[in-house]
Amino acid sequence: MWGFYAHQQINRIAVFTLPIEMIGFYKHHIQYITENAVNPDKRRYAVEGEAPRHFIDIDVYGDSAIYKMPRYWKDAVEKYTEDTLVVYGVVPWHVNQMRYRLTDAMRIGDVKAILVLSSDLGHYIADANVPLHTTKNYNGQLTGQHGIHGLWESRLPELFSAKYDFFVGKARYIDNPQLEIWQGAVRAHEALDSVLYFEKELTRIIESDKKYAFETRGRNTVQVYSRDFSKKYHEMLNGMVERQMRRAIEMVGSFWYTCWIDAGQPDLDKFRSFQFSDEELKKRKIELEEWKKKKIESRQHENN
Template sequence: MQRISRFFIRRAAFAVGLLLLLIGASGWGFFAHQKINRHAVFSLPPEMIGFYKQHIQYLTEKAVNPDKRRYVNKLEAPRHYIDVDVYGDSAVYRLPRYWKDAVAMYGEDSLHAFGVVPWHISMVKYQLTQAFLQRNSDKILRYSADLGHYIGDANVPLHTTENYNGQLTGQVGIHGFWESRLPELFFDDYDLWIGKASYIRNCQEAAWDAVTQAHEALDSVLRFERELTQEFSSDKKYSFEERGVSTVRVYSYEFSKAYHDRLNGMVERQLRRATKMVADFWYTAWIDGGQPDLEYLLIPAKVPEKLMVDEAVKLRRHESGTLVEQ
């Protein structure tokens, strides 16, 4: 009996630990990824919004599935970022926009070593277009949710650099700070209504435009945090909060507010850009997929996805259960 109890205790502890890892691992954080997908629905045209609103809960909840897959598929992690700075100065403007050209220049292994998010966005958009052509509601929903996630990640400045968690500049923890802590604290002040979805004539270029714009904001992300750290003592910069059954160290509200103010709306702007881009890509895939009548697809869709953790998969160090590494 004791052996059975210990078994279930270990399994429960593993489940809790996995949940904390997943929360710490998500690109924008679970909260922001879900907000992006949810708000994108309301920018769709009348021909699409009925279907998407019927399944808005699915699109919201499954916005984080790509992050969960990082623990079961070693090929998944590079789909969430691209370290453009490892390719040299101004690389974000010089890197090949199309996958075949990039493979010819660098090889697949090198590309995957430093991230492939702009190219993967184009791939998932193609998969969504095919799902519309096939009138397959399950695939439409799955690829819509996935596409929203990757687009969200492409709009995060720290997803465009080798210094993704400030580990190269003595700013460890900034990844979760910028993309999780700030949106959770200040989201109620944001406006994510971004107007009507628009057709994108070149989705591959649009994905690269997002990465380029995000990368251009990287200097401010790092510099402002570094400047404020000089103005705050350690006990003012950090505080402690209860997260489930754990007490974790986080950036204090005062430091977060000062950083958020100095960023001058950057987090909200990136959320808005991501939301608009998601709506535009969904709409473009529907147009390219023959503009099917989605009323015939207004049925409960079953999109099961079983995810089994592979403990051999290694992830980047910022993907931990706390917002600040100690």
């Protein structure tokens, strides 16, 4: 999972890729779509079965599995069984399932579902574009690099994304969304070696007391990767985080657009004035507060 900040930025900026027929509705509800981009991460600790929707440990399936893995759910189940797939993550298939749900919501004019599903779909698409979401070594725990997940997806965007170029052009129609999200996962996985190698190399050459620092977050003082270490690592990655955020933004907008086209291009402007009721907002807030109790085991990636 990208950190909360990056997820929210990806959903927010994706709105501006949309055509005139869609952007009025999405801009009117941009605060909701931005703020709720992080809801799936919160649900990981409160909803059974949520966690596998955020990743795929593709390397457990063997050498070059990222290129050989069945792209369609039915084929994958026949080859590996559903139980196995769920254990090692299902993000590419879950994105496609969410795409169908959003298309249906647009087709029948269920505005509540359109907003909820748009926010959630953006989250899962963004996750599929994170290199460390495509490996069993998701937090460097197998290579002595514990904490690298939060460094790559949270610390670096928070420090440096203000200077990124997020003009990615207009959303496009995707002919085969299932293959599209897999291509995103392939590109992410191809960057994995560099993610791990450069951190290990920088750790080897930098003074040990310069790798971490302490910062105040609210009322707490927490250990973080130092700004100097983060800057050097960011430079070694040579624009990788920016590229992956750009790809995620363009892909999110394009999936929303594709759902709208496949739904028959419904008039979304008539839903601009929609507002969740106070009761609905209160209920949703209570549901999302459940994540703090962490009743369900989930991978610890970053300090959200």
